[in-house]
Amino acid sequence: MAEWLEPLQEDVPSGLPELVGGHPLVVQALMRRGIEDVTSARGYLDPDLYRAADPLEIPGLEGAASQVMRVIQDGKTILVWGDFDVDGQTATTLLVTALRSLQARVVYHIPVRQAESHGVSESVLKQFLDRDPTIEMVLTCDTGISAHPAARLARGRGVQMVITDHHALPAAMPPADAIVNPRFLPAGHPLSMLPGVGVAYMLARQLHCLAGDVQASESCLDLAALGIVADLAEIRGDNRFLLQSGLRQLRNPLRLGLKVMMELAGIEPATLSEEQIGFMLAPRLNAVGRLGDANPVVDLLTSDDEGQIRLIAEQIEAFNARRQLLTSQVMRAALKQVEESSSLLDDPVLILFHAAWPAGVIGIVASRLVERFGKPVVLVSTPPGEAARASVRSVPGVDITAALDACSDLLVSYGGHAMAAGFSLELENLSRLRRKLNSIVQAGWKYSASPLQLDGYLQLRELNPALVADLERLSPFGPGNPQVVLASKQMHISGYMAVGRHQEHLQVNVEDEWGDNFRLMWWQAADLISGSLLPQGLFDLAYGVRIGNNRGRQDVRIEWVDSRASPGAAVLVTKNPIRLTDYRGHADPLPVLHSLVSQPGVQVWAEGAQREDLRHQLRMPLGNAIRHRGELERGTTLVIWTSPPGQAELRRVLERVQPEEVVLFVRHPPEDTAQGFLKRLAGLAKFALNNLEGEVSLPEMAGAAAARTGAVLLGLQMLEAMGLLSIVKLQAETAVLAAGNAEGEPVGAAVDTGFENILKETSAYRQFFLQSDSSLLGLDSV
Numbered sequence: 001m002a003e004w005l006e007p008l009q010e011d012v013p014s015g016l017p018e019l020v021g022g023h024p025l026v027v028q029a030l031m032r033r034g035i036e037d038v039t040s041a042r043g044y045l046d047p048d049l050y051r052a053a054d055p056l057e058i059p060g061l062e063g064a065a066s067q068v069m070r071v072i073q074d075g076k077t078i079l080v081w082g083d084f085d086v087d088g089q090t091a092t093t094l095l096v097t098a099l100r101s102l103q104a105r106v107v108y109h110i111p112v113r114q115a116e117s118h119g120v121s122e123s124v125l126k127q128f129l130d131r132d133p134t135i136e137m138v139l140t141c142d143t144g145i146s147a148h149p150a151a152r153l154a155r156g157r158g159v160q161m162v163i164t165d166h167h168a169l170p171a172a173m174p175p176a177d178a179i180v181n182p183r184f185l186p187a188g189h190p191l192s193m194l195p196g197v198g199v200a201y202m203l204a205r206q207l208h209c210l211a212g213d214v215q216a217s218e219s220c221l222d223l224a225a226l227g228i229v230a231d232l233a234e235i236r237g238d239n240r241f242l243l244q245s246g247l248r249q250l251r252n253p254l255r256l257g258l259k260v261m262m263e264l265a266g267i268e269p270a271t272l273s274e275e276q277i278g279f280m281l282a283p284r285l286n287a288v289g290r291l292g293d294a295n296p297v298v299d300l301l302t303s304d305d306e307g308q309i310r311l312i313a314e315q316i317e318a319f320n321a322r323r324q325l326l327t328s329q330v331m332r333a334a335l336k337q338v339e340e341s342s343s344l345l346d347d348p349v350l351i352l353f354h355a356a357w358p359a360g361v362i363g364i365v366a367s368r369l370v371e372r373f374g375k376p377v378v379l380v381s382t383p384p385g386e387a388a389r390a391s392v393r394s395v396p397g398v399d400i401t402a403a404l405d406a407c408s409d410l411l412v413s414y415g416g417h418a419m420a421a422g423f424s425l426e427l428e429n430l431s432r433l434r435r436k437l438n439s440i441v442q443a444g445w446k447y448s449a450s451p452l453q454l455d456g457y458l459q460l461r462e463l464n465p466a467l468v469a470d471l472e473r474l475s476p477f478g479p480g481n482p483q484v485v486l487a488s489k490q491m492h493i494s495g496y497m498a499v500g501r502h503q504e505h506l507q508v509n510v511e512d513e514w515g516d517n518f519r520l521m522w523w524q525a526a527d528l529i530s531g532s533l534l535p536q537g538l539f540d541l542a543y544g545v546r547i548g549n550n551r552g553r554q555d556v557r558i559e560w561v562d563s564r565a566s567p568g569a570a571v572l573v574t575k576n577p578i579r580l581t582d583y584r585g586h587a588d589p590l591p592v593l594h595s596l597v598s599q600p601g602v603q604v605w606a607e608g609a610q611r612e613d614l615r616h617q618l619r620m621p622l623g624n625a626i627r628h629r630g631e632l633e634r635g636t637t638l639v640i641w642t643s644p645p646g647q648a649e650l651r652r653v654l655e656r657v658q659p660e661e662v663v664l665f666v667r668h669p670p671e672d673t674a675q676g677f678l679k680r681l682a683g684l685a686k687f688a689l690n691n692l693e694g695e696v697s698l699p700e701m702a703g704a705a706a707a708r709t710g711a712v713l714l715g716l717q718m719l720e721a722m723g724l725l726s727i728v729k730l731q732a733e734t735a736v737l738a739a740g741n742a743e744g745e746p747v748g749a750a751v752d753t754g755f756e757n758i759l760k761e762t763s764a765y766r767q768f769f770l771q772s773d774s775s776l777l778g779l780d781s782v
Contacts, residue, residue: 002374002452002562004487004542007032016041022470029455029474029484045473047244053190053237055202064162064178065206068139071160072104076136079128080108081120083142083196084289086230086282090223091141091164091200093301097220098204100302102211107132110294113360118415118422119143120150129157140164142196145181146415148174164199168401168417190237193480197227198242222249222258223301229274230282234480243274243476250277257300260313271549274476279523284316287323290360321761324504325768326361328526328647333357334365334379345373348441351434353380353388356773363391363422368524374450376400376441382427387412392421397447403440407433452542452562458486460510460518460543465554468545483544483561488512490566491541493534498526498648508534508560510541522560526648538566578654579661582774589665593639594618596663597625601636605629605653608669608706610642628703632657639663643766645708652699654779662779666770669706671763674756680705681715685725685737694728694737708762709733714755 010031015038020027030036035044043050056062071078078099082092092108099106109128111117116124120140129135137160140147144163151174154161161176169183180199185192194202201224205217225246233239251272253259262269265280288294292315300312337352338344344352350373362379369377370393380390394400399418404411410433414423425433477483494517495509506522520543541563548557583592596602597618606614607628615623629649632638638659643666644650654662672680684704688696702709716735719725723742727735769777 005453007454050241059184060180077105077134081140082110084294086285087196087227088142089297090227091197094220094223120147122149141200193234195231195233221246229277235478236480284320287319347438349376351378357381359389366393387424398445520558539563581663604639606641630700637661645762711758
């Protein structure tokens with residue numbers, strides 16, 4: 001847990017409170033962020049008043065633009081070479097857009113991670129040059145600063161190479177015709193921390209300036225904003241200005257691809273925030289680069305063909321669903337390793353590995369584990385017969401790439417910067433690397449968890465939309481401009497549940513000392529909670545606030561940041577290990593099941609038609625042990641017959657039963673089409689109307705349908721839209737239904753995209769639960 005820094009009162013210069021206005025917390029927060037005079041505050045709060053730096057202050061930019069313009073005028077082809085993360089995707093799209101607007105002949109390439117990894121592959125570049133002899137220039141973006149072999153190849157073939165990058169400068173520069181990198185600027189310069197897309201924007205701006213239309217590049221500010229947030233760039237200086245300007249464009253998007261992406265993500269463009277970019281849009285685009293081929297993203301962001309765009313966007317949604325599932329699996333498995341071998345946390349660097357971990361997501365998990373444990377983390381994917389591949393994430397104070405330099409004799413390849421790196425090595429060297437890297441970090445660097453600066457104490461009951469809107473004037477938030485953090489004392493947990501499309505977040509209910517209840521969101525915490533614990537007893541809460549939109553009305557959204565025990569230590573709840581017996585794939589499971597349910601304390605979790613079939617086959621009284629999730633109760637042994645529809649449902653069942661043993665059979669229920677599911681749901685609703693006065697338990701209805709609760713809720717809302725029923729009252733787990741004004745069955749109606757996605761995700765999770773190693777299923781403890 002981070003140390004909390006108390007909000008000491010700042011000495012505010014005259015004139016600043018009058019300029020800023022609003023709640024005193026705003027001016028105090030400005031002072032803590034280094035904005036201490038009226039001129040700085042004006043430009044900070046209003047991008048129209050910010051004085052941007054001259055892009056030509058970036059060394060090499062003017063010469064690079066002149067060289068690119070000569071190639072355009074000669075009618076030769078420019079090969080734009082990007083990178084597969086969002087910064088690289090947006091930088092590639094931005095340069096391709098700018099060059100096309102100048103009538104350039106342009107082709108582009110974003111490396112495919114699984115085949116090429118980062119950088120400019122010499123062999124792939126050779127293929128491009130062999131295939132297209134008109135290529136006169138290779139123009140890189142977000143990559144290339146260490147591309148020595150590729151630069152030598154280009155020079156040997158008489159092809160110019162212009163490198164635009166923002167990564168750390170190597171000891172020797174590659175033999176390129178021009179290099180543009182803001183790292184050549186002195187620290188503190190307002191352009192020194194531009195990400196790759198920021199450098200690309202400055203080059204495009206200078207190209208348009210040479211063409212006599214300096215305003216033309218402003219149409220790409222939306223791309224710059226996406227890349228700045230996704231790359232976790234410092235939200236200071238010109239980065240902040242570009243992000244503020246780009247957010248204006250994104251809130252009224254002109255790119256059809258971005259409109260469709262926001263539609264599928266459930267984002268209202270007019271209220272888009274940097275937080276939604278970071279948590280909703282950027283992960284989708286990153287998923288493509290991590291797990292597939294990111295080149296179609298350029299088409300998504302430049303095309304006007306709606307059919308093509310929707311096809312790409314749907315593919316991105318599928319990649320993102322897979323990325324979320326894989327990330328959750330790896331996170332749970334990593335936490336399990338730590339729980340089983342707690343001595344791993346005694347080392348200065350946490351190093352974990354597994355043969356089944358996909359290399360495309362281990363970097364995401366490493367970042368979350370750094371947040372969880374406050375130390376550098378190395379996650380290694382060790383597939384049999386291949387070199388091991390690792391992602392590394394560090395903490396302030398530990399230059400992890402410098403540490404890897406000292407271990408280079410054990411590595412096949414490596415690269416990165418102070419806070420993040422990647423490497424590959426032969427598996428037999430992993431133990432030696434663990435010892436050497438830990439020894440080097442222990443001897444060479446001192447670090448501790450970054451402290452948490454509080455901006456003030458404010459009881460949750462004092463929050464209101466006007467105050468929160470006042471605080472949001474300090475946004476966009478991010479590195480270098482942290483979100484305003486407030487604190488409230490003497491709270492306790494009154495409940496929590498996993499929420500989100502993939503049940504990846506926690507919704508936490510807290511109660512203050514006056515008995516008032518409040519709901520908070522704890523982002524990306526549902527997996528962490530299996531390896532960490534919510535505070536028990538009284539605690540102090542650190543939280544952030546944002547303006548939310550609830551059915552067209554502004555409301556306050558409270559976000560969990562941290563907690564600490566109030567005076568009088570919090571009591572932590574211990575977890576009980578579970579014994580696991582796996583009969584998945586058993587050729588003749590019924591006799592085994594019959595033997596199990598003959599024993600006391602055994603319950604069988606079966607849902608939908610499978611519950612009734614099993615009850616019929618086992619007969620009474622043994623059939624009483626066959627139950628859907630709403631019928632389960634505390635017991636010693638849980639048999640999972642029907643494959644769970646999702647991780648959240650599985651977690652709730654384990655918490656409800658508290659089993660000492662779990663036995664897996666895992667049979668898939670028959671899969672429905674969307675229309676078939678709605679038809680069955682309409683039948684369940686009709687039963688409730690006729691026999692239960694319309695009162696339904698959503699989890700019990702989900703159990704009867706063998707579905708996720710979210711699918712049932714969306715399905716009921718669709719049936720209401722069709723006029724087949726009316727939702728009179730809706731609470732967290734219950735609803736009251738009334739008859740609708742239409743008759744018939746839900747056939748032929750348009751199906752909501754989110755509803756279809758939930759059904760697809762349920763099917764994907766069930767397949768994972770049937771086929772995956774049992775260690776990845778989250779069944780280790782409760």
